[in-house]
Amino acid sequence: MKKNFNDDTIVAVSTPAGEGGIGIVRLSGKDSLKIADRIFMSADRKKPSKFKTHTIHYGYIIEKSQEHPLILLPSLRSGLRGTPFGRRSTGAHVFARSESKKAKLKKYIVDEVLLTVMKAPKTYTREDIVEINCHGGMTALRKVFELVVKNGGRMAEPGEFTRRAFLNGRLDLTQAEAVLDVIRAKTDAGLGISINQLGGELSREINSVRDSIVDVSADVEAAIDFSEEDIKPDTAKTWLKNIKTAIGRLEKLRGTYHNGAILKDGITAVICGRANVGKSSLMNLLLKRDRVIVTPIPGTTRDAIEEMVNIKGIPIKLVDTAGIRRHRSIIEKAGIDKSRFYLSNADLILCVLDGSERLKRDDIKLLKNVGGRCTVIVINKCDLKLVLDIKESKRISKNSDVVRISCLNRIGIDRLEEKVYNEIWSGKVYSTHQLMLNNVRHKNAIDRAIDSLRKAEDGIRRGLSPEFLSVDIRESINALGEIVGQVYTDDILNIIFSKFCIGK
Secondary structure (H helix, E strand, C coil): CCCCCHCCCEEEECCCCCEEEEEEEEEECCCHHHHHHEEEEEECCHHHHCCCCEEEEEEEEEEEECCCCCCCCCCCCCCCCCCCCCCCCCCCCCCCCCCHHHHHHHHHEEEEEEEEEECCCCCCCCEEEEEEEEEEHHHHHHHHHHHHHHHCCCCCCCCCCHHHHHCCCCCCCHHHHHHHHHHHHCEEEEEEEEHHHHCCCHHHHHHHHHHHHHHHHHHHHHHHHCCCCCCCCCHHHHHHHHCCCCHHHHHHHCCCCCHHHHHHHHEEEEECCCCCCCCCHHHHHHHCCCCCCCCCCCCCCCEEEEEEEECEEEEEEECCCCCCCCCCCCCHHHHHHHHHHHHHHHCEEEEEEEECCCHHHHHHHHHHHHCCCCCCEEEEEECCCCCCHHHHHHHHHHEEEEECCCCCEECCHHHHHHHHHHHHHHHCCCCCCCCCCCCCHHHHHHHHHHHHHHHHHHHHHHHHCCHHHHHHHHHHHHHHHHHHHHCHHHHHHHCCCCCCCCCC
């Protein structure tokens, strides 16, 4: 990243790769309008630099060329006020009245577009922005992009548009990170939390706590200037009260991290069991589509299959694993080894048993392995006579929750989803409207701030001199400043914005 980032104009394709109705090439920087002047031709022949801000204009992206013959331009005015020649369009036309002017033009049409002009400072980056809405094919987008670069643009780095928005004061760092969270949101609940942070809810809370600590720091710094005087008991008592209040607010915020991280990143739920108990059928039912091959033949699933599913607002990476049993081939052994690996790293385990059969050796071994962990025992084939001993299953697995289903008749899936939801939240209900922490960087910074404040609190109680207190209080202020971006380094910004896509 260049230090003088405002000295150049960046460009990127801001829409996903592939075919689509529309593709967007975005420019930001001081030369955005100059570049647009060189490559865009509108119906009224005005240059984009003369357009009013926040307006959209129809026209063509053109490339001056000595190699291409004159290509006729369809009339931009036909259907509105006749043609450039003052009569109804009967074919293709050019933006010139005489053949000599036509020959001088020699312009090559790249694409028919809508061009949006947004002038600083009321833009996403607080710089001049031009967005070119092209046809959504890779060739058209590539040619427009290359033409912009040829005329003075520079390919943007990942997240550079949002980075400029932060550096220009359009967003603070938590809001910048929330932009990425909004893009990557897997559920409505995760999106709600990210939207709240994008609106500045987390920033306001962090800044409020930080300001209260800054007030204490100012008093401590003043005490240093009058170090010959002892700190009065009332003063020390006030410092302790304010620091304790700040710690309480930060601890409350930190306490939301676990649930916020679940709504943002989700959990991994592993479906396990011996061969042919209905694991793949359960996977398909939870996904509500036939993703996994199901046959009566034991060992059909040889490899782990991963898919994302939304269960009551929680993004869950669902993993269907190979049936655990004595392996009969190298391939089967590899699949079973992978099943054990996923089990060891699972956040939630769905242990599937066949309710129409007694517990077998592989069932018992598996129940012992998952016992004491976050596990739901799923007893399949509830449409048949129950033979399996449920009490024994719960005893072996250390009282895991049990739910009975029938994959064949699609019975009990709603109960299972409810059980999964309650297992994750421990029966509690959380609203996405409440303030939640969902970023590990923020959580780590809050941890450091709390630790520093506790040291300052201990120092006050022990009667340490203001110089020592000041160091710990200042460290807590800086830690909170890192969250909102009042304190940052290029390394921190590089790490954060490298996670963004190019074009945002």
